[in-house]
Amino acid sequence: MEDYEKIRESLMQFIEQGDDKGLKEYFSTLELPLKAYLIGHLSENEKLLVFSLLSLDGKAELITELDDYSLEVIIRALDSDALSRIADTLDIDEAVDLLSEVSVQRRDEVVNKVRNAGQVRSLLEYGPETAAGKMTLKYLSLKGDEDIEKAQKRLRRVKEEEEYKYIYVLDQGGRLKGYVTPWKILISDPNTKLNQIALPIRSVTPDTDQEDVANVAIDYDLLQVPVADNFGHLLGVITIDDLFDVVEEEATEDIQHLGGLRVIETAFFPPRRSFNSRIPWLYVKLFSALIAAMVVGYFGDVIHAFIGAAIFMPVVAAMGGGAGTQTLSIIVRSIALGEVRYEDVKRLLWKEVSVGFMTGISVGVVSSLIAYLWKGNPLFGLVVGLAIIINHISAGLFGVLIPMVLEKIGVDPAHASSIFLTTITDVVGFIALLGLTKIIMT
Amino acid sequence: MEDYEKIRESLMQFIEQGDDKGLKEYFSTLELPLKAYLIGHLSENEKLLVFSLLSLDGKAELITELDDYSLEVIIRALDSDALSRIADTLDIDEAVDLLSEVSVQRRDEVVNKVRNAGQVRSLLEYGPETAAGKMTLKYLSLKGDEDIEKAQKRLRRVKEEEEYKYIYVLDQGGRLKGYVTPWKILISDPNTKLNQIALPIRSVTPDTDQEDVANVAIDYDLLQVPVADNFGHLLGVITIDDLFDVVEEEATEDIQHLGGLRVIETAFFPPRRSFNSRIPWLYVKLFSALIAAMVVGYFGDVIHAFIGAAIFMPVVAAMGGGAGTQTLSIIVRSIALGEVRYEDVKRLLWKEVSVGFMTGISVGVVSSLIAYLWKGNPLFGLVVGLAIIINHISAGLFGVLIPMVLEKIGVDPAHASSIFLTTITDVVGFIALLGLTKIIMT
Numbered sequence: 001m002e003d004y005e006k007i008r009e010s011l012m013q014f015i016e017q018g019d020d021k022g023l024k025e026y027f028s029t030l031e032l033p034l035k036a037y038l039i040g041h042l043s044e045n046e047k048l049l050v051f052s053l054l055s056l057d058g059k060a061e062l063i064t065e066l067d068d069y070s071l072e073v074i075i076r077a078l079d080s081d082a083l084s085r086i087a088d089t090l091d092i093d094e095a096v097d098l099l100s101e102v103s104v105q106r107r108d109e110v111v112n113k114v115r116n117a118g119q120v121r122s123l124l125e126y127g128p129e130t131a132a133g134k135m136t137l138k139y140l141s142l143k144g145d146e147d148i149e150k151a152q153k154r155l156r157r158v159k160e161e162e163e164y165k166y167i168y169v170l171d172q173g174g175r176l177k178g179y180v181t182p183w184k185i186l187i188s189d190p191n192t193k194l195n196q197i198a199l200p201i202r203s204v205t206p207d208t209d210q211e212d213v214a215n216v217a218i219d220y221d222l223l224q225v226p227v228a229d230n231f232g233h234l235l236g237v238i239t240i241d242d243l244f245d246v247v248e249e250e251a252t253e254d255i256q257h258l259g260g261l262r263v264i265e266t267a268f269f270p271p272r273r274s275f276n277s278r279i280p281w282l283y284v285k286l287f288s289a290l291i292a293a294m295v296v297g298y299f300g301d302v303i304h305a306f307i308g309a310a311i312f313m314p315v316v317a318a319m320g321g322g323a324g325t326q327t328l329s330i331i332v333r334s335i336a337l338g339e340v341r342y343e344d345v346k347r348l349l350w351k352e353v354s355v356g357f358m359t360g361i362s363v364g365v366v367s368s369l370i371a372y373l374w375k376g377n378p379l380f381g382l383v384v385g386l387a388i389i390i391n392h393i394s395a396g397l398f399g400v401l402i403p404m405v406l407e408k409i410g411v412d413p414a415h416a417s418s419i420f421l422t423t424i425t426d427v428v429g430f431i432a433l434l435g436l437t438k439i440i441m442t
Numbered sequence: 443m444e445d446y447e448k449i450r451e452s453l454m455q456f457i458e459q460g461d462d463k464g465l466k467e468y469f470s471t472l473e474l475p476l477k478a479y480l481i482g483h484l485s486e487n488e489k490l491l492v493f494s495l496l497s498l499d500g501k502a503e504l505i506t507e508l509d510d511y512s513l514e515v516i517i518r519a520l521d522s523d524a525l526s527r528i529a530d531t532l533d534i535d536e537a538v539d540l541l542s543e544v545s546v547q548r549r550d551e552v553v554n555k556v557r558n559a560g561q562v563r564s565l566l567e568y569g570p571e572t573a574a575g576k577m578t579l580k581y582l583s584l585k586g587d588e589d590i591e592k593a594q595k596r597l598r599r600v601k602e603e604e605e606y607k608y609i610y611v612l613d614q615g616g617r618l619k620g621y622v623t624p625w626k627i628l629i630s631d632p633n634t635k636l637n638q639i640a641l642p643i644r645s646v647t648p649d650t651d652q653e654d655v656a657n658v659a660i661d662y663d664l665l666q667v668p669v670a671d672n673f674g675h676l677l678g679v680i681t682i683d684d685l686f687d688v689v690e691e692e693a694t695e696d697i698q699h700l701g702g703l704r705v706i707e708t709a710f711f712p713p714r715r716s717f718n719s720r721i722p723w724l725y726v727k728l729f730s731a732l733i734a735a736m737v738v739g740y741f742g743d744v745i746h747a748f749i750g751a752a753i754f755m756p757v758v759a760a761m762g763g764g765a766g767t768q769t770l771s772i773i774v775r776s777i778a779l780g781e782v783r784y785e786d787v788k789r790l791l792w793k794e795v796s797v798g799f800m801t802g803i804s805v806g807v808v809s810s811l812i813a814y815l816w817k818g819n820p821l822f823g824l825v826v827g828l829a830i831i832i833n834h835i836s837a838g839l840f841g842v843l844i845p846m847v848l849e850k851i852g853v854d855p856a857h858a859s860s861i862f863l864t865t866i867t868d869v870v871g872f873i874a875l876l877g878l879t880k881i882i883m884t
Contacts, residue, residue, distance in 0.1 A: 182623065221683040275801060307742045311742070351716070
């Protein structure tokens, strides 16, 4: 890991010297994950240069490992012939992944040139984040009444380089009945029937969300999840390496959505792209902040009469926002992991409001002492303390309610929760602080 | 998934009626992930009741799937005999995981009663989040000069129920040389030597961090990562299901740390526990908010002279905080995924400051118009716009610098970044807004 910098420098030297041959040779000595990492760190033109030097197989191998931004740059630069050739070199699930990244305007043109155009088209329709979009058609199945000896003979005739992790067992009607592992076949008595050693199956439907597929694999410790239609016919399988990517991808999405990004970014997005992806959320935030500003404006006379109120505005806002974000991050993550459901809302409300009350009292008492000592007025200390307690309770309340309701109505809670929440804690905090100042102090 | 509620209600009925026999029977019909889910939703006493009804094997099976809080409740209630019996039923990696959750005061007592006390103790020393802490000792290895036929005969003699995904190939000196899969053995010619079909190995050392082990498995599409000492001797293997848990766990940690939680919580933590886990961060936040408050206090006369400044404080703070959080969430996630390193800091700074400048101009111009129309003063519009631009640039700057520097000095960037960042954007925003108001307006 330590010599990444050196490798990068060597690569840059080849590029700067225009030594394409040396560049090609040097790049080919590197391992795949390192290749993808390096491409991710190059400028657009350099990405394209390095990629163009690769063989067709090299391109196909690398393209599945690229970060989203590098992938996009390369897809944009390739014509439909080049893209379809790469897609033909890939497994069908990878080809579908690749083609789903091609802009809608060009996609049909590319798909028409692909070898399995019909199949690819039907998989594309399910969308890339469904079981169908993630599944590969490379699987093996055998009839359950075959014995091990015959099965092994049959498998020896499979000449492909593919690693099969599971072999699916079908009944006479071709319906999925179970699976066996190569290990089980290897150690079982040659006369055993596959039915006897088959393990029960857990399958998903083609439209199952990729996150749910990953949860099935995690919960049941599976290396593959089969996709079956309503009649129990096997359509394809989703392998664990793809599910690993799903878990990482979904976590990245949650983190970035909570951080206020609509479009998932990679660190080296060009500034213009980042600008486009971030600005809509910032405008939503601006207009919600204006609501808080209106509250302050409404209490302008209070601030005028007692400047201490303005001083403690950032404190009350920060404490409410902080407490609310704590609640939010637990609830959003628990929803994503399937640990809580909408039915839990009452219990969670009770819990988080209690915690908000407790933290509110603790922080409120300290803040109220600080406010008293700072401004020399015990009544103002009381105002600050009460405002913080009220804001913490509302933070607990809305920290649960907002993501739960969004989930219930089918909106990703990671997406929009944080803006709603901070707006509410700002507004509630300012109303409490300035309103109480008005009532108690004037 | 839809009938979780019904199952929960049935379970609660058995509990309320005190029907332990019925409860035990009903619970035993459920699948393992569902059992863990249900236990997670019970109160402390109910958790203990249900757990106590299970057989030793049932306890051992369930205990590895529990959420952290349920696990803790159950461990606390069990005496050292019961704990050691459960640990003896588990694989050694699971036993180590379990024992690492036992409080330090009791751990020695329990470990001494465990069957492989010496081994467990040495694994415990590496810590639960290292390769050694996660590895299992259940693996198979064969000499590389053996042929497939002999290998298969030898493997048939392995009577255990365990599923072996990889079989490790050793040289004459017992050093790790490669691995083969059961599938490869199954389809290869019986006369082939294992050496001929072995794939090259990627191993880690016992002290490797679990996140790095997971990245090796993801990058190289491995189902297991072997742990070897410096002489190349195999010590154990880490399996993919444990690595899946690692990926989920690390993502949860990042999300919750970014959300301001020091201790990772589950949704049903009792309020008192949540309070203890959250309050230290809230105090840090309080004292950093007081810095922002001091800035406001310093400019008290400005606010007095021009109340509009107070009205736009929440707007300037929200916009700086929002822009900074966007930057932060990308950088923190990219660091966690190994996509960026400290060496990238200059490039990322350049990019994020550019984005901050662009979003600052865009939002700043709109805000300045709003401020102008609201307060009827074009100069004040200018002040608000400039303050927002300055704050966005500083958000980009510190959104990169804070997590990068924390990572460099070995502090988890997810942990502390957000407090530092919002303090800085509050302080910079208020100084800009109130300072410019003072200079330009008075």
